[in-house]
Amino acid sequence: MTTTDTGGSGSLSSPYLDRIRTMRHVRNGKERIIEAILFVAAFCAVAVTVAIVAILLYEASTFFEHVSLVEFLTGTEWTPLFERARYGMLPLLVGTVVTSAIAFLVAGPLGFLIAMYLSEFAPPKLAEVLKPFLELLAGVPTIVYGYFALLFVTPLLQKLIPGLPGFNMLSAGLVMGLMIVPYVASIAEDAMRAVPMALREGSYAMGATRFQTAMWVVLPASFSGVMAAFVLGISRAVGETMIVAIAAGQQPNFTFDPREPAATITAYIVQVAMGDLPHGSIGYQSIFAVGLVLVVITLFFNLIGQMLRRRIREVY
Amino acid sequence: MNQPKTLDDNAAMVTETLKAETRKFNFFYGDNQALKNVDLPVAERRVTALIGPSGCGKSTLLRSFNRMHDLYPGNRYEGEIRLYPDDVNLVSPEVDPIEIRMRISMVFQKPNPFPKTIFENVAYGLMVRGEKRRSVLEEKVEEALRGAALWEEVKDRLDDLAFNLSGGQQQRLCIARALASDPEIILFDEPTSALDPIATASIEELIAEIKEKVTILIVTHNMQQAARISDYTAFMYLGELVEFGRTDELFVRPRKKQTEDYITGRFG
Amino acid sequence: MAETQGPRLRTIIARNHRWDLIIGTIGLLATTVGVLVLMLLFVDLVIDGWQRLTPDFFLNFPSRRPEEAGILSAWVGSALVMVVTAFTAVPLGVAAAIYLEEYAPKNWITELIEINVTNLAAVPSIIYGLLALGLFVYILGLGHSILTAGLTLGLMILPIVIVATREALRAIPVAIREAAYALGATRWQVVSDHLVPYASGGIYTGVIIGLSRAIGETAPVITIGALTFIAFLPPIPFTGDPPAGPFDWLFSPFTVLPIQMFNWLSRPQTAFHVNAAATGIVIIVATLLMNGIAIWLRSRIRSKLKW
Structure with missing residues (x-):
């Protein structure tokens, strides 16, 4: 095809071509503006992170003008709303650790077994039916799980453990574990599924059973992904709010006994937010200080989890 | 014990012992018939090559011998693959695929070492059988690695990850893995298609050595390779076994037009 | 042998x-x-709360007398907050996904954005509440309003929308893009005429899943100070006199379904627990319905679109 300006027969006619050429700058300008807008939208993700860190640091910094970091990190009494205020956050931290540990003891093994079953054992048809159920379970709002913990699981546990208080960390942790199961299972299953079929075939061709193949070939190959599932599951438990706020009670209590009521970091934030604390008061700032601790903990787990997940993607 | 089944090749005046044979063997992927009435004899301690254009069913046939198709739903065998001297039909539902796979090993197209150490890779077939005695494992691993001509290269780093080996070494490791459990037949599914010429040559040499002890069935798309290493060749086309014969016969004097077209490069 | x-x-x-x-x-x-x-979970809720699910329950305001209390202000509040959430998350999320998938060069800024998106998805929801409390409520002065709640939840589900949109875009084969470019389309024309329409099913799925998460989310909305006892409705949207009138609903105090449920659950009287269970049924049905639609939509796309 000829594209000369004279407009030979059978080629683009001259005025048409001219228009395309003059439009070129307009077109390029428009394209660039659109790209800039899209970039700004994408950069929002960074902006949100920066905003979170900035707000938490800003409010927490005023808090730490009044409270020493040493007391905050090592004190065993947390009573910021009392007359005689104490600002040792260990009780909140311990409450968080205990509930998360219980949750992990439920979600880790169950999530792993489910992932292994769905990826290695289940007939594909059955897996197709079961997986949406798990997704639905993951979609149930946490407030509903909170109801379940307080008014179903706790009464049930009270029959097994006489003298168990109405608010306790055990029930909250158990239900939180159930809530995280689908999350852990789905990440672990993704990792196992990423193991190439050729490896499984290599194992089956040696006469290995499904269980042998799962434990000796698929698990080692997807190990970091399964670990990622555990780590991200723990992070979910640490940041979970409503279940613990409803079922574990909101009073800080420095104890490792899961039968006792105790507040977690998140439950404390809810308790303060429900009240009517004036903006700028030290109680108000304290939720940002503990929020900062929460962000640091979850960020730590998330980064490890994502690193582990990325590693498995790089291998296959 | 039954009288050994034999394969009589009148033209060459030899009598081979049969290790296996397919009889009126059909295979279906769902409704899709991939193999039609295949009758293939497999001579003991010989190399039998399956050749044919891609999609002709040669890999499907090969994977039927150790029931790999059982791993995926919707697959169906019809007819028989008889394994001798037991004289069982190994695709019969009553026969345990796990047992078949312990007795009939496989080496795949792309090397697929497990994400484990070299030692663990080779010992895998024995571990699957519950063998835990370290001394037995060590002895067998060394024997298999020597058999796969890999021992000298890896004897000082048996605890290294198998991923760190080169492609050719990985494939020889997979062969050692197959050898370690003393299989009766080893199936090779285009074992050199992912390798360079030098590595290919070493694998071919290895196959020639292994066949002293083990029956070999190999799929290859490389006709020169089939001609170089096999004793018998089967030419397959569109799911059917078109021609079977001694390799030197089949390549020199093909009886069927399709075979001739294929080996002279007119299609495929 | x-x-x-x-x-x-x-x-x-x-x-x-x-x-x-x-x-x-x-x-x-x-x-x-x-x-x-x-x-x-579902059966337990239904047994506890079924008897309260009368039309009156949906048409009454909360009340001190449990048997007269209803969720009118809560479901209206939830609906209005969802509108703001969708208007925040969809344009922002889809645009960000298009940038990351179709425009972004491979450099450290893109890498930074990617890391941030994955990280934001895992930030506990209550942290978004703290962000909103400090930024929207006090620094920007938006108050304890529908707008604040909608923006907060919008930011929270942003990663879900981004990830879903990217996956939908990635599923479109390169050949389609090349076909459009070969006809002289610009990058934006390829995106707007081809990629976004073809990916729309996957985008809807992501948006619905995101909204279903937002509608049941409690912690961040509590943190920004949603009121738990609201016996009035926000102004009807787009009815007031301009300039401020049509949008005054955005600045109205409000409550939402999960907060109403939490409030009733926190009361010692069991009669209120029945109300909480009934509200729970409403929430769970809404979220399961949305999730179900999303799962169905996704399986339909998968079976229909075979590139």
């Missing part, structure tokens, strides 16, 4: 099979635990 190994081999295989069966059964049981918990 085979004969000598035969019987011993068979016992070993039998043992291996037994283990396989045991573990398979345990796996199946574990998986059904998930399904059972879901059923139990």
